[in-house]
Amino acid sequence: MTSNTRITLISVTLLVLALAAPLVAGQPFYINIGSQVLIAAIFAMSLNILVGYGGMTSIGHAAYLGTSAYVVALLTLQHGFGFYAASAVALGVVVVMAAIFGAIALRGTGITFLMITLALGQTMWGVAFRWSDVTGGDNGLPDIKRPDLFGLNLVEPGLFYAVMIALFVIALVGMWIFTQSGLGLSLQGTRDQPRRMGMLGHHVWLVRWIAFIIAGFWAGVAGIAFIGYHGYIHPLSLGLANSAEVLLMVIAGGAGTLLGPVVGAAIVVVLKMVVSAYVSRWVLLLGCTFVAIVILLPEGVVPGLERLLKTLLPETRNDGEASS
Amino acid sequence: MLNRRQFALGIAAVAGATGSIKGAAAQTGPIRVGFLTVNSGALAAGGRQLEEGIKLFLKQRDNKIGGRPVELIIADTAGQPANTRTKAQELIERNNVHVIIGPLAAFEALAINDYIQQVGIPTISDSAAAEDLTQRKLNPWFVRAVSSSAQPAHALADYAAKTLKYKKISIVADDFAFGHEISAGFQRVFEENGGKVLQKLWSPLNVADYGSYITQIDRSADAVLANFAGANGLRFIKQYNEYGLSGTIPLLGHMTTIDEGILKNMGDEAKGVVSTGWYSAAIDTPANKEFVAACRTEYKADPGYYTLGAYLSGMFLEEAVKKINGNVEDKAALMKALRNLDLKDTPAGPIKIDEYGNPTMNIYIRKVETVEGRLMNKVVHTYPAVSQFWTYDPKVFLQSPVYAREWAAKG
Structure with a gap:
């Protein structure tokens, strides 16, 4: 058993235990927290495609989650769509939006890219906030009903959590397949050696653009789960604070790793939603946690723990790259 | 392997701890x-x-x-x-x-x-x-x-039109739902009583400087209505004074523009501001004095x-x-x-x-004056038992859409 296999085993075991934890706790409150962690995890994983695998730091990612949620809300509330039909349209809208925004933002790299994504994200916030005839402005859009699935009413927290687990596993496996695919590998290549990749005949811009669209698509999926859970959408959900928060999840958990964003999402959501009930200065605690992560595990929690495990699990041969 | 066990124990401990937190529910x-x-x-x-x-x-x-x-x-x-x-x-x-x-x-x-x-x-x-x-x-x-947002605004519009005899008013307000609702409610009643809202200027919630909005105010207005929440009223009134408008165009405000929570941080620039609200710390009743x-x-x-x-x-x-x-x-x-x-x-x-x-309650028209050495919203007029629908029939009122940014008074 190599240390990599062991680490994969440990990761999978921990993940299964973590997914089961809310059910063990029993109360709907913890199950709902579990659902929220998973929604945040899908959202963070989508950003991880850009930040981790593509080396493109976006700080306007909430625009895709928010737009998708707004489209579902508007279509179900005002145009008589069913939740699932509206979701399909929302994904189409988000993909088109990501294609356009990607074409604009990818004219730059590094800080320029970051600033353009910020500007585009704030534009969407502005539209949601100011176009109040359609979006409800600062009052948001309330009362979006949770749909039924196979005749089961998803208002029941346990059932909704089960659906979120399924969606999360699909996203996780999809993300894993993506990172192993030719496209995923060339994306990582353009992150590390863009010039060399160009020399080798890869269309660097195109690879990044496709990655941008895929990231937008999964953020849209997270948006549908978000509106399904909350039943309410407000301009704050596609604003800068939300974009920054998801970026923190990715960086704290470990950018460019499969499980990093998941761990990051769990840390942020649990601190925000659970610990805040016991600690009134929870914002300070959140800040200290990030500082501690940056000092102790600068590469993020997941790669950091992996490094620690490797030193603690000595072995005869170390072959192959990091697997998780 | 020891580490894996420690991890498993850790998870078990966390799961056990969360499971044991239960609300001790008792009937009495x-x-x-x-x-x-x-x-x-x-x-x-x-x-x-x-x-x-x-x-x-x-x-x-x-x-x-x-x-x-x-x-x-x-x-x-x-x-x-x-x-x-x-x-x-x-x-x-x-x-x-x-x-x-x-x-x-x-x-x-x-x-x-x-x-x-x-x-x-x-x-x-x-x-x-x-x-x-x-x-x-x-x-x-x-x-x-x-x-409700506009409940005091209806009364202020009535007071401005009938008692203060204002004909033309400019509105400056926070650009969010609360600001929109107050402003639209005021405009409706004010224009139905023969007044005219000259302009509505919307400033973003977190605007740093009101200068560019204050300079846009139509100088032919009889009064300016400022509808703000949080600390924005404090900053607006200060700048309104700095631009020399305090003495020339009277200032009206919503309850939150000049709330007691921020009034304590204001100076002479707040004196004379007429505002509307469902409360004032200066209400002269035993119940309020005690409170x-x-x-x-x-x-x-x-x-x-x-x-x-x-x-x-x-x-x-x-x-x-x-x-x-x-x-x-x-x-x-x-x-x-x-x-x-x-x-x-x-x-x-x-x-x-x-x-x-929604409560049917008194709406007080207040004016900032110095009382006992501090600024207070002295009550100058009371509209008793005001409904959220003002004098309109609730059923008719509810047929029109909710007050919004673009309220065009249709009567």
Whole structure:
């Protein structure tokens, strides 16, 4: 058993235990927290495609989650769509939006890219906030009903959590397949050696653009789960604070790793939603946690723990790259 | 391998710990009151005053309502709608509260509007003023202790047109739902009484400088109406004075533009501002004098919108609990009592809940003057028992869309 296999085993075991934890706790409150962690995890994983695998730091990612949620809300509330039909349209809208925004933002790299994504994200916030005839402005859009699935009413927290687990596993496996695919590998290549990749005949811009669209698509999926859970959408959900928060999840958990964003999402959501009930200065605690992560595990929690495990699990041969 | 075991033990310990946290629910235990407020972020100042209001109320009653002890569970929503829902779930599902007081912002109340209906938990709003909460998005589990957004604005428009004889008014307001609703409500009544709103200038909530808005104000206006929330009124009035307009064009304001919570930080520039609201610390009744004195002793400040909002919520709860003989476990009965409240003597005057869950209450026209060495909103006129629908027929009122940014008065 190599240390990599062991680490994969440990990761999978921990993940299964973590997914089961809310059910063990029993109360709907913890199950709902579990659902929220998973929604945040899908959202963070989508950003991880850009930040981790593509080396493109976006700080306007909430625009895709928010737009998708707004489209579902508007279509179900005002145009008589069913939740699932509206979701399909929302994904189409988000993909088109990501294609356009990607074409604009990818004219730059590094800080320029970051600033353009910020500007585009704030534009969407502005539209949601100011176009109040359609979006409800600062009052948001309330009362979006949770749909039924196979005749089961998803208002029941346990059932909704089960659906979120399924969606999360699909996203996780999809993300894993993506990172192993030719496209995923060339994306990582353009992150590390863009010039060399160009020399080798890869269309660097195109690879990044496709990655941008895929990231937008999964953020849209997270948006549908978000509106399904909350039943309410407000301009704050596609604003800068939300974009920054998801970026923190990715960086704290470990950018460019499969499980990093998941761990990051769990840390942020649990601190925000659970610990805040016991600690009134929870914002300070959140800040200290990030500082501690940056000092102790600068590469993020997941790669950091992996490094620690490797030193603690000595072995005869170390072959192959990091697997998780 | 040792490490893997340690990890497994750790997970087991966490799972065990979370599993053992259970609300000790007993039939005759304390009344558990969930209090949704904001302790962090931009709205925290208001949140602190809300907390002061409810704490003062409970302290005065030795932490007992209707003979039963009260357990107050305070939850910080951080002013984000997604958190508000989780915090409401925490209060209801984990703490088993009997009633919720809060949340602060209108969008927070809208975010949990469907949830509180779904679980059926009596909710007393101590601050959120959004019109539709008691109009077009009715919720049988919701009752409001403060006025709706435009309720005081209708009265101010009447006063401006009939008593002050203003004909032309310019409006400057915060560019969010609260600002839109107040401004539209004012415009409707003012223009129906022969006045004219010359312009409506919308400034973003977090604008740093009002200079560019103040210079746009039409100088032919008889008065300027400033509709702000939070600390924006403080900054606007200061700059309005700096631009030399204080002496030339009189300033009108909404309750929150010049609330007691910020009035204490203002100087002479605030003098003479005429505003409208469902309360003033200067109301001359024994009930209010006693309340203001208690606040001054406890917090060294005059109570304002938030402090009284939370305090009134406490009074609502107390009255309802007494009516149902303390049996708060019967949530439907508690809600019924809350929706039928008729309080004769509150610091804000008599309050009666209408059939939509909104208080019919006095609206006071106030003018800033120096009283006992400090600035106060002296009451210059009282409109008794004002409804959220003003003088309109509720059914007709509800047929038009909710007050918005682009309100075009159609009569």
